[in-house]
Amino acid sequence: MRSFAPRAGFSTVVAMAGALSAPAGERTRIVINDLDFAPSTVTVHVGDTVEWINRDIVEHTATARDGAFDIATPRGRPASARMKAVGRMEYYCRLHPNMVGVINVVK
Amino acid sequence: MKTIVLAGATAALLLAATPFANAADTPTDPQIAHIAYTAGTVDIGYAEIALQRSKNRTVREFAAEMVKDHKAVNDKALALVKKLGVTPEDNETSQTLAKQAADKRAELMQLSGPAFDRAYAENEVAYHSFVNNAVDKLLIPSANNQELKGLLKVGLKIFQGHQQHAENMVQKLGKTTRAWKSTASKE
Numbered sequence: 001m002r003s004f005a006p007r008a009g010f011s012t013v014v015a016m017a018g019a020l021s022a023p024a025g026e027r028t029r030i031v032i033n034d035l036d037f038a039p040s041t042v043t044v045h046v047g048d049t050v051e052w053i054n055r056d057i058v059e060h061t062a063t064a065r066d067g068a069f070d071i072a073t074p075r076g077r078p079a080s081a082r083m084k085a086v087g088r089m090e091y092y093c094r095l096h097p098n099m100v101g102v103i104n105v106v107k
Numbered sequence: 108m109k110t111i112v113l114a115g116a117t118a119a120l121l122l123a124a125t126p127f128a129n130a131a132d133t134p135t136d137p138q139i140a141h142i143a144y145t146a147g148t149v150d151i152g153y154a155e156i157a158l159q160r161s162k163n164r165t166v167r168e169f170a171a172e173m174v175k176d177h178k179a180v181n182d183k184a185l186a187l188v189k190k191l192g193v194t195p196e197d198n199e200t201s202q203t204l205a206k207q208a209a210d211k212r213a214e215l216m217q218l219s220g221p222a223f224d225r226a227y228a229e230n231e232v233a234y235h236s237f238v239n240n241a242v243d244k245l246l247i248p249s250a251n252n253q254e255l256k257g258l259l260k261v262g263l264k265i266f267q268g269h270q271q272h273a274e275n276m277v278q279k280l281g282k283t284t285r286a287w288k289s290t291a292s293k294e
Binding site: 057059 | 264
């Protein structure tokens with residue numbers, strides 16, 4: 001897990017790896033399959049949690065381009081981040097940068 | 108006749124030496140399985156050298172990823188050929204790949220420090236570019252079994268990700284080298 005450790009800059013989200021206690025707000029799931037984030041674009045409310053579940057044969061990350069979050073998405077285990085501020089966040093996989101997605105966070 | 112657009116001189120030389128470069132015939136599924144497995148093994152070999160020789164964190168993380176990813180794809184390929192009852196068949200393309208890789212490994216073993224890091228990173232870009240072209244233009248169109256074709260398609264997306272990641276690594280190393288030279292010139 002060393003290389004996938006979250007980086008600095010968690011002002012807009014709280015990232016969580018694995019199953020933690022139930023967060024406030026809704027939970028939106030994004031499935032990673034064949035190197036695609038599906039759906040590739042989601043719209044959530046402030047306080048909601050976005051959860052990635054990786055069904056690929058390799059590990060990935062969900063990494064915000066603005067540095068807001070950088071979380072590992074290991075195979076078969078959910079990883080999540082709570083959205084704390086309004087905005088449009090583009091993210092990608094650091095290991096396979098051809099994988100991209102967008103999270104729109106609204107009030 | 109199938110032709111392949113290759114990214115580098117090494118790649119052009121490699122496929123020019125294979126029976127699939129200019130011949131009308133295409134590889135069979137057992138040959139495709141062997142070529143794909145060999146290509147993954149070659150990159151694991153490069154990565155293992157990087158893990159032995161490099162002290163650069165970016166390079167080491169990339170190399171560790173290559174070992175894990177290519178092993179995962181090769182394990183999946185082995186499981187598939189077992190399920191299909193196919194025996195991978197050695198062929199001239201696999202042999203040429205292995206020979207070229209041995210030469211490159213020997214070249215890399217002569218290097219150390221930033222020179223090694225740069226050579227490894229640049230080779231990763233060139234090698235993935237070559238393999239991606241071969242998988243896209245030759246192996247996928249030639250595969251008859253749909254499950255094998257599907258695995259090759261997923262593999263191609265993974266390897267295209269590696270190529271982009273390698274390109275980012277080259278860029279990052281370039282910046283590091285420039286910063287180092289700039290600091291050194293002030294001293």
